[in-house]
Amino acid sequence: MTSDVTGADGVRLRVHESGQHGAPTVVCVHGYPDDHTLWDGVATELAPRYHVVSYDVRGAGESGKPRGREAYRLDQLAQDLAAVINAVSPDRPVHLLAHDWGAVQAWHALTGPWLDGRICSYTSISGPCLDHAGHWFWARLRGPTPRALRELISQLVSSWYITFFQLPLLPELAWRSGLAQHALALADGATTPAVTDAVNGVQLYRANMFPRLAKPGPRHTDIPVQVLAPQRDPFVSRSLQTDIRRWVSNLAVRELPGGHWLPRTQPSTVARCTSELIDHAEGGPEARALRRARRSGPERKRFDDTLVVITGAGSGIGRATALEFAEHGAEVVATDIDQQSAERTAQLASTLGPTASAYLLDVSDGGAVEKFATLLREEHGIPDIVVNNAGIGVAGPFFNTTVAEWERLIDVNLWGVIHGCRVLGGLLVEGGAGGTIVNIASAAAYLPSRALPAYSTTKAAVLALSQCLRGELAGAGIGVVAICPGFVNTNIASTTRFVGRDTAQERATRQRATDLYRRRNFTARRAAQEILRAVERNSAIAPITVEAKVALLAARLTPGLLRALARTDITL
Amino acid sequence: MAAKTVADPADLVKFRELQQLAYVAAQAVAHTLEPGVTERQAARRLREYLIKRGVQDWFHTPFAWFGDRTAFRGFRTPLHFFPTARKLTENMPFILDCAPVRDGYMADIGYAGCLGTNRIFEQLMDDLAEHRALIVAKVNEGVPLRQIYRDVDALIGRQGYDNRHRVYPGRVIGHQISKVHSRLPRSIAAGFGIRSLQTLVGDLIVERMHHRSPLWADGAISDHPATPGLWAVEPHIAFRDVGVKFEEILVVTSSGSAYWLDDDLPHVRRWQRTAAA
Numbered sequence: 001m002t003s004d005v006t007g008a009d010g011v012r013l014r015v016h017e018s019g020q021h022g023a024p025t026v027v028c029v030h031g032y033p034d035d036h037t038l039w040d041g042v043a044t045e046l047a048p049r050y051h052v053v054s055y056d057v058r059g060a061g062e063s064g065k066p067r068g069r070e071a072y073r074l075d076q077l078a079q080d081l082a083a084v085i086n087a088v089s090p091d092r093p094v095h096l097l098a099h100d101w102g103a104v105q106a107w108h109a110l111t112g113p114w115l116d117g118r119i120c121s122y123t124s125i126s127g128p129c130l131d132h133a134g135h136w137f138w139a140r141l142r143g144p145t146p147r148a149l150r151e152l153i154s155q156l157v158s159s160w161y162i163t164f165f166q167l168p169l170l171p172e173l174a175w176r177s178g179l180a181q182h183a184l185a186l187a188d189g190a191t192t193p194a195v196t197d198a199v200n201g202v203q204l205y206r207a208n209m210f211p212r213l214a215k216p217g218p219r220h221t222d223i224p225v226q227v228l229a230p231q232r233d234p235f236v237s238r239s240l241q242t243d244i245r246r247w248v249s250n251l252a253v254r255e256l257p258g259g260h261w262l263p264r265t266q267p268s269t270v271a272r273c274t275s276e277l278i279d280h281a282e283g284g285p286e287a288r289a290l291r292r293a294r295r296s297g298p299e300r301k302r303f304d305d306t307l308v309v310i311t312g313a314g315s316g317i318g319r320a321t322a323l324e325f326a327e328h329g330a331e332v333v334a335t336d337i338d339q340q341s342a343e344r345t346a347q348l349a350s351t352l353g354p355t356a357s358a359y360l361l362d363v364s365d366g367g368a369v370e371k372f373a374t375l376l377r378e379e380h381g382i383p384d385i386v387v388n389n390a391g392i393g394v395a396g397p398f399f400n401t402t403v404a405e406w407e408r409l410i411d412v413n414l415w416g417v418i419h420g421c422r423v424l425g426g427l428l429v430e431g432g433a434g435g436t437i438v439n440i441a442s443a444a445a446y447l448p449s450r451a452l453p454a455y456s457t458t459k460a461a462v463l464a465l466s467q468c469l470r471g472e473l474a475g476a477g478i479g480v481v482a483i484c485p486g487f488v489n490t491n492i493a494s495t496t497r498f499v500g501r502d503t504a505q506e507r508a509t510r511q512r513a514t515d516l517y518r519r520r521n522f523t524a525r526r527a528a529q530e531i532l533r534a535v536e537r538n539s540a541i542a543p544i545t546v547e548a549k550v551a552l553l554a555a556r557l558t559p560g561l562l563r564a565l566a567r568t569d570i571t572l
Numbered sequence: 573m574a575a576k577t578v579a580d581p582a583d584l585v586k587f588r589e590l591q592q593l594a595y596v597a598a599q600a601v602a603h604t605l606e607p608g609v610t611e612r613q614a615a616r617r618l619r620e621y622l623i624k625r626g627v628q629d630w631f632h633t634p635f636a637w638f639g640d641r642t643a644f645r646g647f648r649t650p651l652h653f654f655p656t657a658r659k660l661t662e663n664m665p666f667i668l669d670c671a672p673v674r675d676g677y678m679a680d681i682g683y684a685g686c687l688g689t690n691r692i693f694e695q696l697m698d699d700l701a702e703h704r705a706l707i708v709a710k711v712n713e714g715v716p717l718r719q720i721y722r723d724v725d726a727l728i729g730r731q732g733y734d735n736r737h738r739v740y741p742g743r744v745i746g747h748q749i750s751k752v753h754s755r756l757p758r759s760i761a762a763g764f765g766i767r768s769l770q771t772l773v774g775d776l777i778v779e780r781m782h783h784r785s786p787l788w789a790d791g792a793i794s795d796h797p798a799t800p801g802l803w804a805v806e807p808h809i810a811f812r813d814v815g816v817k818f819e820e821i822l823v824v825t826s827s828g829s830a831y832w833l834d835d836d837l838p839h840v841r842r843w844q845r846t847a848a849a
Contacts, residue, residue, distance in 0.1 A: 319732060327812075341730070348732045348811065351691040491729065 005087045007058065007080035009071060014062040015055040015084055019047035024120070024278055025089040028054040029081060031100020031127060032201040033184075033193035035061030038099065041267030046275065050095075053088045057102065059200035072203040074130070074212070078109035085118055095278045096122040097270075099263050101204055103127025111219035111247075121224045121281035123274045126236045126260055130208060132244050134216025155237045165205035172199050187234055189261025219247060226252040226277045226293060228270065231434075231477060233260045245295055252277070252293035257434050257477025269432030288331070288381060289433060301329030302532070307383045309333045309376065309424055311363050311416065312390025314341025316490030317440060319348075320524035321387055321531050326353035328532065333380060335361035335372065337390070363390045363416030366423070373423045382431035385535060387438040388420035391458075393496030395513075398453040400500030406454055413458035414465075421469055425478070434477030436535050439466045443486045443548035446555040448566040463541070470540060479538035486548030487520040488527045520545075579802060583677070583751065584823065587802065588834050590672065591679040591821055595837055597621045598668040598683035605687055607662055611636040611655035614668065622672045629758045631671035631678050631749070631768040638666045642684070643815035644739040644808075654763060663688040665814045671804075673768060676751045680804040682819035683838065696809060696816040699731050701843040703807040704832070708822065711798045711830035718794040721745055725790075728809055736815050737808040738790075746805035748775055748786035749821065798824045802833070 001017045016036055026046055028039040036054040043052045056063035058080060059072065066072075085094050096119055098106035107129030109115050110122055128136075137155075140148040165171045174180040175198045184190045225248045229238045242253045254273060256262060263270050276287040292305035308325045312318040314336030322332045326349035334349065334356060336342035342358035349356035357380070361372050376383065391413045394405055417439050428435040442459035444452050463482050470480035493513035498506045527544050534542035543549040554562050579587065601617045614636035622634075638658045640646075642665045647653070660666060664687050671680035686693040706727060710720040724745060728735050737745045754767035761769070775786040785793040788803065806819035821833040 315729075323732070344730070344732060347695070351695050352812070 003087075005055070005084050007064075007083045008076040009066065011058050011064040011066055011071070011076075011080065013055050013058065013064070013080055013084060015053060015088065017051065017053050017088060018043055019050050019052040021051055023050045024282055025051040025053060025092065025094040026097055026274065026278065027081070027085055027088065027094050028052065029096070029098035029102030029106050030054070030057065030060070031098075031102045031104075032204055033060075033198040034100070034191075035193075035197065037061075038261075038263055039097075042097070042263050042271050042274070045268050045271030049275065050278070051089070053084065053094075055084050057105070059203070060197045061194075065196065065200050069203045069207045072200075072207040074105055074108040074208050075112075077105035078112055078114050081105060081109045082114040082118070085115065093118050093120045095120050095274075095281065097125075097274050098123075098127060099125045100127045100260070101201070104130055104208075107132070107219070110223060111221050119223050121226075121277050122221075123226050123228060123270075123277055124241075125228045125262055125270065126230060126233055126241065128236065128241050129219055129244070129247070130212035131216040131219045132247055133240055134213040136240055136243060137213060138216070151237065151239045155240055158235055158237065161235075162205055162209055165202050166209070171202045175199050175202075187261070188232070188259030189265040191264070220249070221247070222249045224250045224252075224277060224281050226254065226273065226290070228262060228273055229253060229255045230258045230260060230262050231255055232258065235260055242295075249296065251295040252290055253295050254289070254293045254433065256432070257475070266432050272432075289384075292384075302536070304329035306330040306385060307333070307380055308385040308387065309335065309383045310387040310389055311335050311361060311420055312337075313345045313358075313387075314338045316492060317485060317488060317524050317527050317531075318387070318389040319345045320528035321389065322346075322349050322356070323352060324525065324528035324532055325385075326350070326356055329353055330385070331380070332356040333359065333376060333383070335359045335363075335390075337362050363388070363419055364411035366415070366419045369419040369423045373427060376424075377427060382427050382433075383424065383435065384428075384433075385436045385438065386420060386424040386428065387440070387531075388417045388424075388462075389438075389440045390416050391440060391442075391492075393492050394454045394499060395452050395496050396499035396501065397450065401454050402499070405497065405499060409454050409458055413455070414461050417462050417465060421465065421480075425469070425473075428478050429473070429476055432476070434479075436479040436481060436538065437466075437469070437473075438481045438483060438531060438535060439463075441466065441482045441484050443484045443543060443545075443551050445482075445484060447551045448563060450566055451569055467540065479535075481534050481539055482541050483527075483531055483534060484541060484543045484548045484552065485527050486522070486543065486545030486551075487517055488522050488524055488545065489517045489520060490524050493517045579751070579823075584833065586675070586677045587679065587821060590674055590677045591681060591834055592836070593625060593627075593674075594622070594670055594672055594679045594681040595683060597625070598670065598681060599838055601668060602666070602683065602685045605660055605666065605685075607660055607687065609660045610657050611638055611641070612657060614638075614660075614666070615655040618668055618670050622670065627672040627674045629673040629752070629767055630760065630765040631673060631680055631752075631772075632764045633760060634668065634670035635763075636666065636668050637815075639664050640813035642667045643734070643810035643813055644736050645813060647739050650741055650762075660687055663690050665690055665693045665816070667815065667817060669817075669819065671768075673752055673765060676753065678749045678752060678768065679821070680747075680749060680806075680819055682806055682808075682817045684816035684818070690814065692811055692814045693816065696733070696811055696814060697839070697842065698846065699733070700807070700809065700816055700818060700839065702727060702731075703809070704818065704840075707805055707807065708830055708832060711822065711824060712828075714797045714828055716795050716797055717788045718790055718792070718796075721788065721790040721794065724807055731809070733809045733811050735808075736810045737806060737817070740806075740808075742787050743789045743791075744787045745807055746788040746803045746822070747772070748799070749802050749804050750775070797828060798822075798830065800824045800826045800828070 005013045007013045030038040035056045039054045046052045103124040104127045140152040229241045276290045280286045288305045308330045310322045313322045313334035322334045326332045331354045332349045334342045334345040339360040346356040346358035425437045441463040444456040445459040445463040466482035498509045530544045543552045615634040618634040636655045669682040803822045808817035818839045824830045
């Protein structure tokens with residue numbers, strides 16, 4: 001539905017409405033050089049549950065295009081916004097969603113006298129309050145620590161065009177000649193604007209930048225605000241957008257993978273984040289991701305409000321990792337092929353942290369993993385961290401390893417990780433908010449040995465998969481971490497199949513291997529602590545024990561030596 | 573030298589009485605604990621309580637462990653077992669452990685408690701019940717002590733806990749006890765009563781000749797079914813910085829069957845209450 005609203009100075013504003021009348025109203029404000037169509041994707045996602053309103057701001061799209069710099073001051077833009085809000089929702093406060101210059105004017109309106117009691121929540125993308133930005137600049141100039149200077153210089157470099165827009169005629173010439181369009185096309189998600197819109201909008205910079213940045217005023221708000229800060233925004237640095245706790249009492253900040261035009265490139269992520277804030281502001285429960293984004297309130301643990309899924313969590317490194325995550329605040333979902341041991345892990349995790357849950361899962365069964373993912377999504381939401389840990393051991397000569405043993409090993413150690421990445425990692429991609437996939441490989445992945453040909457093969461594949469996937473998912477803000485533990489004292493030795501030996505010999509070998517692991521005495525808990533650290537650092541490969549680290553170094557520096565050592569039979 | 577025969581019923585009554593007294597003492601002292609009390613003060617209270625009630629000597633003097641010391645974190649030498657100036661705080665777990673001797677009879681008990689509430693402590697205490705059932709069942713089956721030790725270890729592993737009895741001298745989960753007969757003066761050396769030590773050393777020598785040990789650990793010397801007599805058994809398990817244990821007398825008859833000397837003990841009553849609820 002389209003209508004016209006009269007804004008400040010009698011300027012006509014073209015307003016578009018969609019979605020459910022009677023539902024909470026979301027007013028979307030676009031930036032420069034865009035028009036209301038920026039919100040098309042987001043509006044489609046929001047329409048089933050909300051009354052969605054977008055409009056062309058003055059100077060853009062089908063709205064009036066007043067001439068002269070004075071008509072583009074933030075005060076006028078704020079009055080336009082107030083006029084739209086009063087027209088589309090006269091009786092009920094609304095929720096704001098704004099991008100770029102839209103966010104700048106929404107901040108100005110929100111912290112000024114025009115919208116008292118009319119706003120319920122505000123989601124801001126890539127557009128700071130100019131007064132906050134002024135304070136941000138001055139604070140860094142007055143206290144020039146190395147970090148402050150770095151932030152300042154990097155923001156000034158990305159803001160070169162702001163200075164350029166202050167020049168007479170040249171900016172207009174750049175748009176009319178098509179040069180500016182070429183430059184803009186380099187940015188992720190940008191579209192080519194109408195030349196008149198682009199030229200009119202230059203006045204935004206000329207009318208507002210200098211006065212607001214030179215003499216910023218104090219602008220506070222107690223309305224719930226969330227800032228969605230794109231990780232690769234070439235124009236607005238994260239610090240400039242998010243370092244605003246002193247002005248905003250109820251602040252959440254989410255750093256999202258993507259560039260400046262998130263509403264166009266990630267509409268469903270923007271819609272989900274926005275609806276989480278709206279639903280909470282309307283009195284609903286606070287979503288986990290929103291809780292994690294809180295920048296106000298009590299001190300937080302390292303993994304508070306993080307959902308972690310772990311396969312093979314019933315024992316060994318899997319259980320220890322589940323417990324370690326729980327102890328640092330994470331909500332753990334423990335899965336194992338042995339339901340009882342998974343339940344035990346969940347029970348222990350619940351004594352350390354938030355409530356944990358357990359599921360039976362055979363990772364080698366792709367269909368089962370898919371069913372589990374559906375259940376997980378329904379009951380717990382989209383995970384933040386997926387740990388593909390489930391694995392088994394087979395040791396002994398290549399020619400004694402039967403086809404059945406190979407198949408079982410590949411099913412669990414490799415297909416298990418593939419299904420985990422494909423299905424559970426797929427949830428992370430779908431969520432659009434980044435995350436981490438942790439694959440437990442092994443030092444055997446890069447340490448050739450005649451003792452573990454089959455096991456090494458599967459683990460080398462896991463390592464290769466992890467590194468390829470890391471490249472593929474970097475753009476989605478998803479880290480892929482390969483863990484190479486080494487000799488960690490778990491039940492892996494006592495459950496390993498030693499081929500080419502009769503039952504008695506196998507039992508004896510197993511006991512010797514178990515004793516060796518016990519004497520090495522590197523606990524699963526220490527391994528788990530290293531895994532948490534690797535997740536925080538987003539390490540590509542994390543060797544855990546000293547022997548795993550030395551072997552990795554040797555594999556890089558003296559692979560010939562390792563190949564020579566591979567001839568010796570280290571199995572006991 | 574120690575009596576190697578199985579105690580007669582009259583002796584068993586006396587052993588049970590002393591074990592009851594030791595547990596009552598531990599509970600009474602636990603009741604007096606409050607934030608700020610040190611391990612040394614708690615151990616002294618336990619000693620004074622028992623001396624007032626006729627205890628003349630000790631197999632070992634009372635120990636008190638607070639906080640992460642209940643899990644023996646950072647214990648490297650036997651000196652770490654002795655009570656320290658560690659102060660009790662709200663929601664902190666503790667263990668009181670004492671081995672009084674009265675009229676030649678000996679008890680050796682361990683009592684785990686918590687000031688306030690602690691989720692980990694409650695979970696550990698619930699899970700300790702399985703160990704008590706497992707141990708008596710396996711001894712009854714005539715399983716060698718070394719294997720039972722490993723079975724307990726496996727159970728600890730399944731439960732997701734750490735074995736902490738391996739920190740005790742000799743990694744023992746238990747040791748034989750018997751009546752103390754000695755002409756040596758009553759005195760204490762390194763926390764152990766020298767009369768009791770004399771008894772234990774005597775047992776060690778006699779048993780060694782039979783390729784057995786009065787100490788129950790996971791070494792080759794424990795690769796035999798339980799010798800008839802009385803065993804003080806003390807599985808000690810821990811999770812993170814909380815440890816719990818019980819210690820009480822297991823009776824092994826000359827036919828090799830086994831039973832716990834007394835079921836009327838605080839931890840057993842706790843499990844009965846939980847089962848009833």
